[in-house]
Amino acid sequence: MELSKLTLKCVLERSVKLYPAKKSLSWADEKPMRLNEFYEQVCEIQDALTQEGISKGDKIALLSENQPNWGIVYFAVTTMGAIIVPILPDFREHEIHHILRQAECKAIFVSQKQFSKVEEFNPEALILKYLLDDFSIIPLKTTIAKFKNTISRKTQPFFKLKDKALEFTGLKALDVQEDDIASIIYTSGTTGHSKGVMLTHKNIVFDALAMSSIHQVKSSDVYISVLPLSHTYECTTGLILAIMNGSTVYYLRKLPTARVLLPAMQKYKPTMMITVPLIIEKIYKFKIKPSLTSSALGRALFAIPMFRKILHKIAGKKLYKSFGNNLKFFGIGGALLSPEVERFLIDCNFPYAIGYGLTETSPLIAGSGPNKTKFRSTGWIPPGIKVRIANKDPKTGEGEIETIGANVMKGYYKDPDRTKEAFTEDGWFRTGDLGCFDKDGYLYIKGRSKNVIVGPSGENVYPEEIEAKINKHPLVDESIVYEHEGKITARIFLNYNLIDKNHGGKNLSEPKLRHFINNLLIEIKKNVNSQVTSFSKIINIIEQTEPFEKTPTKKIKRYIYTK
DSSP: OOOSSSSHHHHHHHHHHHOTTSBOEEETTSOOOBHHHHHHHHHHHHHHHHHTTOOTTOEEEEEOSSOHHHHHHHHHHHHTTOEEEEEOTTSOHHHHHHHHHHTTOSEEEEOGGGGGGTTTOOOTTOOEEEETTTTEEOOTTOOHHHHHHHOOTTTSOSOOHHHHTOOOOOSOOOOOOTTSEEEEEEOOOTTOOOOEEEEEHHHHHHHHHHHHHHSOOOTTOEEEEOSOTTSHHHIIIIIIHHHHHTOEEEEOSSOOOHHHHHHHHHHHOOSEEEEOHHHHHHHIIIIIHHHHSSSHHHHHHHTSHHHHHHHHHHHHHHHHHHTTSOOSEEEEOSSOOOHHHHHHHHHTTOOEEEEEEOGGGSSEEEEOOTTSOOTTOOBBOOTTEEEEEESOOTTTOOEEEEEEETTSOSEETTOHHHHHHHBOTTSOEEEEEEEEEOTTSOEEEEEETTTOEEOTTSOEEOHHHHHHHHHTSTTEEEEEEEEETTEEEEEEEEOHHHHHHHHOGGGSOHHHHHHHHHHHHHHHHHHHHTTSOGGGOOOEEEEOOSOOOBOTTSOBOHHHHOO
8 A cells, every 4th residue: 555645644544544453552561552543542632732723834842751642742743734843851951941942832742750841941932731641731830849739631631522522533634745844853963063853754754665675564563662762763763664564662661771671572572673782782791791701611712703603692592582582673773883792693693783874864874684784784775865975085985975865854943054064065965974885785884074083194093993992891881082182092981880890899999999990991002002003093091980971872972072
């Protein structure tokens, strides 16, 4: 059944016709709503918004952690021609206020957990506040102190069909076009400059269809959602694609720690997961690898490639079983995956898949399914998307990745200057990433162009490659590499829990602990420098005493530490 137009309205109407009784969105501990029930709730929200004067082109903010009602509001707003403004829950209060003010949002749906960030913020344009958890109305003057007493489904219903005597008529017959803006997403990138990315209906739906060309999603598929829906990676891949194909999505009420996630995976046996590298990297580094190398014999065998592969296969089977024993697609995107961890995934035939893209590209630019991944590659370019390598190095074939296609944003909201900077004169979007193609058309990402360090003779030094070597050390948690005063500098956050547990750190006096850490940093520096070229050697090494501040997709906000 083809889509008559590439709009979210057509996506939802098509899915309801094809999969009306299929399980749709649900809390992990509740009975899932059927797709026709999801559709009815979308229509109810839409009716209520219309009665409150919301119309095509109005901006509606959505500030919440993941939950089924998030998807209901997303589709209710976009399918009536209004514009959804998803706000990342990790944003600080002043950042949220800036977004609400700049986007001139008329209404906001906010979860109880996030309400304190907007309790006293009432700009002139904002006329409606709703509690996302139960769709109740929040009086504009409500403060957090009065919140629990004044807000409840019993006292302030947002909608009740019987009370309002509304007749169920389906989605509003508004003239929603492919090039209409569906969403404005404010990014929280590693550079620190938040921008409102305008994505059209066509951008989002086209990109979801492009993902389908890489891996076919079925109505029998089950997702467990772990990344924020307010990020386009999870929204397009884990919500739009799921609704488009009649799949089931479960949301967790708590942060996806191992204690919360593993029991849910055992119970619901997901076939689909969308993740970032940090999740699987931490599992491998702090659970799997230590279990394989805890004994002298284990360490000796692990050092031999043939035996390491056998050990990886044994550990991989246990990991797959702990994930529910039913995974078909373990998508990894948002940042570069560690080479060591990717080798483990290959050795144990884990069904991982790599994708590459940006918020500005809805997000997918390149990807590969589990059966066609190539080591260190981010996959191939789906039909309808074009990619070229600009200013290509004649020796390496590396240069900046530029792209053009129906997935590329309309521009940055109220920011014509940065919009102009983002595109070439002939209309190609500048990604800011460096990469190259192999002979089979697979794309390889080398790093961010802004992060590249130029060596003394003009050589390119990619910090991400040095960081991968640093992070292999068992006592390193995370690191960043950058240039400071002309010298390559590494800033390292150590795993202090392991230092305490395995090296008696908590029993050492402060001078002895300092001595241990200083020697450890020297050892790390010496080890890494033995593996890199002369112009890539680390000169300065700094201990980062607190965890790095990260974006919602768990990338370090480099600009904070490289000033």
